[in-house]
Amino acid sequence: xxxxxxxxxxxxxxxxxxxxxxxxxxxxxxxxxxxxxxxxxxxxxxxxxxxxxxxxxxxxxxxxxxxxxxxxxxxxxxxxxxxxxxxxxxxxxxxxxxxxxxxxxxxxxx
Numbered sequence: 001x002x003x004x005x006x007x008x009x010x011x012x013x014x015x016x017x018x019x020x021x022x023x024x025x026x027x028x029x030x031x032x033x034x035x036x037x038x039x040x041x042x043x044x045x046x047x048x049x050x051x052x053x054x055x056x057x058x059x060x061x062x063x064x065x066x067x068x069x070x071x072x073x074x075x076x077x078x079x080x081x082x083x084x085x086x087x088x089x090x091x092x093x094x095x096x097x098x099x100x101x102x103x104x105x106x107x108x109x110x
Contacts, residue, residue, distance in 0.1 A: 001041070001042045001045040001054065002054065003025075003054055003055070003056035004053055004054060004055050004056065005055075005056055005058075006024065006055040006056060006057040006062065006065060007061075007062060007065070008065075009065060009068050011055070012065065012068055012069060012072055013072075015053075015055075015085050015088065016072060016088040017088060018088070019087050019088070020051070020052075020053055021049070021051065021052045021053070021084075021085065021086050021108050022052060022053040022054070022055060022084075022085040023048070023052060023053075023054050023055065023082060023083065023084055023085065023104060024055045024057060024069065024081075024082070024083040024085065025037075025038065025041060025054070025055070025056050025057065025080070025081070025082050026057045026059055026066055026069070026077075026078070026079055026080060026081040026082075026083075027056060027057065027058060027059060027079070027080055028059045028060060028079045028080065029058060029059075029060055030060065031079060031080065033080060033096060033097075034079055034080035037080040037082070037096070037097075037099045038080070040099060040100075040101070041082065041099065041101055044101035044102070045101070047101050047102065047105050048101060048104075048105065049105065049108065049109070052108065057069070059079050066079075069083070073085070073089075073090035073093075074090065075090055075093045076093075078095035078096070079095075080095060080096065080099060081093065081094065081095045081099075082094045082095070082099045082104065084104045084107050084108055086107070086108055091107050091108075091110075092104060092107045
């Protein structure tokens with residue numbers, strides 16, 4: 001899995017302006033549920049279509065970016081959380097046990 005570290009608000013603005021499909025995984029490094037969700041994503045990473053950027057947000061270091069994501073993509077903050085971004089819009093918002101790469105792929109391919 002080739003995660004792109006999400007560390008700057010300009011990356012979020014780029015996702016909004018860019019037609020590139022992306023996913024954002026918001027992860028709390030102190031949460032066992034979040035760790036399990038991350039492992040599930042990584043185990044199914046081969047299902048992610050080529051060309052989809054996969055962003056990883058460390059919530060403990062960059063909580064301000066989580067707030068910016070919530071504002072810009074009109075979602076509630078959760079942790080763990082997986083967002084699918086298509087044409088600058090959040091088309092899928094999953095959290096906790098609902099996190100599924102299968103569903104993300106279906107939505108991105110519509």
